[in-house]
Amino acid sequence: MASGSASDKPKHTNRLIHEKSPYLLQHAHNPVDWYPWGEEAIARAKAENKLIFLSVGYSTCHWCHVMEKESFENEDVAAIMNENFINVKVDREERPDIDKLYMTFILLINGSGGWPMSVWLTPDLAPVTGGTYFPPKDRWGMPGFSTILLKLKIKWATDKEDLAATGHSIIEAIQRNVEEKHKEEPERVYSAEEKFKQSLAIYKRNFDPVWGGSLGAPKFPEVSKLNLIFHLHLRDPSSQILGVVLNTLDKMAAGGIHDHVFGGFARYSVDKKWHVPHFEKMLYDQGQLLMAYANGYRTTKKQLYLDVADSIFNYICKDLKHPAGGFYSGEDADSLPTWESQDKIEGAFYAWTFSEVRELFKANLDKFGELGKVNPVEVYTEHYEIQETGNVEPSSDPHGHLLGKNILIVYGSIRETADKCETTPEVVSNILKIGNQLLHEERDKRPRPHLDTKIICAWNGLILSGLSQLACIKDAPNRAHYLEVAGKLVTFMRSNLFDAKARKLLRSCYGDESDEAKSLEHPIYGFIDDYAFLIKGLIDYYRASLDKSALWWAKELQEIQDELFWDQTNGAYFYSEANSANVAVRLKEDHDGAEPCGNSVSAHNLLILGDYFESEPFHDKAKKMFNYFSNVTPFGYVLPEMMSALLLDKHGRDMLVVVGPDGQKANSLVDAVREFYMPGLIIVRLNPVTPDQHLAGKTVKSFKMLQDAPTAYLCHNKVCQMPVTEPDRLTEDLLAKYLFDYTEYEN
Structure with missing residues (x-):
């Protein structure tokens, strides 16, 4: 029965x-x-x-x-x-x-x-x-x-x-x-240099000098814009544009949009201070913010950025990861306030009353160790602006769901909190760490927000890029884990999101209670974003792992993408395949939004794969795309990812060639370069034992080892510097150009 x-x-x-x-x-x-x-x-x-x-x-x-x-x-x-x-x-x-x-x-x-x-x-x-x-x-x-x-x-x-x-x-x-749309002759076609200067001006004008991000509210991360600003700064360090992106990363990290208790970022904040978020956490934001904070650390070596990126990693691995290696789409904004509640409300999982924090800390005082006269409740609530009456302004809570509640936000620094509480920064850091662990454990007892167990190809491609860029940071304590998770993700996507028989990517597969990912009986095949984002992820994964099979799969996918989506008449990529059932119009995306558009990311991919495989067709398609979108204005604001690709096209790419047998010495030479933010970096490893395996047309006949030691050649736009055998020497040469003192941008 x-x-x-x-x-x-x-x-x-x-x-x-x-x-x-x-x-x-x-x-x-x-x-x-x-x-x-x-x-x-x-x-x-x-x-x-x-x-x-x-x-x-x-x-x-x-x-x-x-x-x-x-x-x-x-x-x-x-x-x-x-x-x-x-x-x-x-x-x-x-x-x-x-x-x-x-x-x-x-x-x-x-x-x-x-x-x-x-x-x-x-x-x-x-x-x-x-x-x-x-x-x-x-x-x-x-x-x-x-x-x-x-x-x-x-x-x-x-x-x-x-x-x-x-x-x-x-x-x-x-x-x-x-x-x-792009057939009309524009009144004026701006040169790449004019577009560059226009981008500098518009980002300085449109970004909030106090709170970061675009002026006004609501505030979205807009990561494509942030990543372009890093590139703009690299092209002209004297422009002072770096402060725009660093201020934004700092304020987002301090804001309530950032989950201080455990990690990860909400979709956006409803206010200009990044304080009260729309609480849903989406996978595509986590992947892009992994890249942004990794770029921040590689540009400045500011520890905060590595810590934030690592907390995103911890969040996606604990709460969004499928057992086989893929990542789920996101978590809802709404949840039940208690297990007895009938109706979900927004933010219930993340908000705290002052008394909840106080009672939790009192019950666990022994976990804080010897603190002397310091009250951990006072320190924690001071640092995160937790108030007895709640810290959410009524204008940010029109439905009253957060009445009397607190969303953690940081307005000062650990040192300032230490001064106010008459203790040391070390004591404050310890209290915050233990306090967040306590709140995390307590929060996990609450009803969780709904988890969307759809595993989307494009978004997993963004996660692959983020993980791979994080794995390029040689001093990251979890570096091996980043690379391991990225490697399993590549395997997962090849097994579950690629139909080898049809030679097409799938848009998504689905998780459930089992350890296996499920596919639709009638599959939905991938769109341009699925190809472009995964190809970029594979290129980034190769940089981090030097696994050539990732590059070869990227090349195969790029060729499939060209067959399915390229507009042979006018150039650029359609969003969907030709003759898609019940689709009235094939669109072409021409702006970067919450995610970059497939055309923007493809411009990058075509340039890089064109270099690795000496493919003129790839390079030609990139140039046709720049021409197709040339009348978009302001170019660098509407298509920031493509603007970054245009800078690579006009100013050339960096290439690192390391020749020598596999081993720690050769790896250290590679680490010394990929440690820095160098967009479009091409890495070629030449091993004398297997001289037939090469990329970018480079062979051991052209690049010799010095004194029988692994040797690095750093080149830009096909012009190489003198070879180097010592990683420290290589690092020293790069410091002046690629590492910047972030303290000059802080208030």
Whole structure:
């Protein structure tokens, strides 16, 4: 006899119960007759001549949960939807092509977008109207969801020809925009040097001199911009632009967007001080911030940056890692305040009352050791601005979820806290470390936010890049672990996210209670981001590991990407494959947002792989991309990743050639160079024992060992310096150019 009672069974179950996406499964028991995106729903819409209601979101989206609770779980609303529309749910992370197409429409008609995205389509997939979140009833000056449903029902019944014509004209306009956007002759084409100067000026003007990041609120990490600023500084150290990125890294690390208790970063902060976050933690942010803080450390050797990067690593390995090596998509902003609670609220997992901290510390005083007259509660609450009445401003908490609560933030320094509490920095550091451990252990007893167990190829590529760049830091205490985890990730992706028979990447696979990753019965193949981000990750992994097989796989994937996505007529890459089923328009991304766009990252990849494999076709495609996007302005602000690639193209790449047998001495020579931030660095290892194995056209015949010792040749734009056999000498030569004193940028 089955356990449980009939009352335990859900009242409603729809087709989404057969999906693997956590977001779709969240809606599997709605009374709405949901379909996943596909031919079955579209065929029914055509057969019954009904509008399609397309609802797009993702499982960690706060307002998606709100709209579900208010509208999609409401049986009266569901009855209207089921009678008059064919209702389709899409996970935007699983089908970014569908999301991007109809988000383009929403931006055209509304000027802004977001999720949940709500769009009504004709049976042949032309959008007629839409928006984002709709309240269940008319309020806040917004039409209620039911109101819109009933109006569209009447409009479709009485004037469907007009609606259909409008929808088709919009699709045609989007198609023309893709085809003609970069064909128009710009009034003026800026040179690379002009774009460089323009980038310096705009970042100095647009970044907050006090709190870092872009001026105003909300504040997002915008890592593509941060990484470009490192590159701009390297090109012109006298520009003083480095202070912009270091101030941003410092303020983000100090802010509540950073999880001080354990590690990792939230999506963004609602205020200008990085204090109160939107609490969801997304994998793509963790991967990019690993790179940014690794770049910060390699540029300055400031210990804070390495500590922050290491805490991100600890977080993703503990809370986002699949047992076989891949990484899950992210964690929700909402969670239950207690195990007895019925409703989730935003930030419940992360917020603390003053009394919770005080009582926890009192119960564990013995763990702090001998502190003399110092009160650990006083030190901890002083350092993290924890107040008895809470430290969240009402303007940052419109729903009152954080009333009386504290989000940890640092306004001063450990030394300043020590002075205020009349103790030493060493004592403060020890209290903070032990206190965070206590809060972490206590927090893990709370109901956790929902975990999206979707394993996305592109985002894992970003994590691979972050881990690999962190593994290039020779003094990092966990360096071997970074490299080990990166290596397992490469193996995981090859096994679970590459269809060798079809010679295509998969967009995603899925985790569950088992140790194996699951794939869809009808796979969703990868998009441009999946190829570009993974290829970049493999290039970075080669730099960290010198595993040539990673480069060869990167080359294979680049060739596949070129076959599937390259626009032979105009240049640049489409987002989706040609002839993709039920995709009305093939878009081309032309801006870097929360993630860099596939075209920007591909520009980098083509240059680097073109060097490693002496491939003129790769180099030619990179140049065609620069030409295709040449009229984008301001270029370095809209396409920061591509601006960085353009600098590499115009000013050349650095190359390190180390010749000699494998061993510690040769490894030390490589370490001495990759320790520094050198974008586009090409590394070639030549072993006299296997002289036929070479990259970038370099052979042992051209590069000789000095005194039979492993020897390093450092070259720029095909011009090499004198060979060096001692790692310390190599480091000494690089210090003046690549290491900068961060203290001059601190207040």
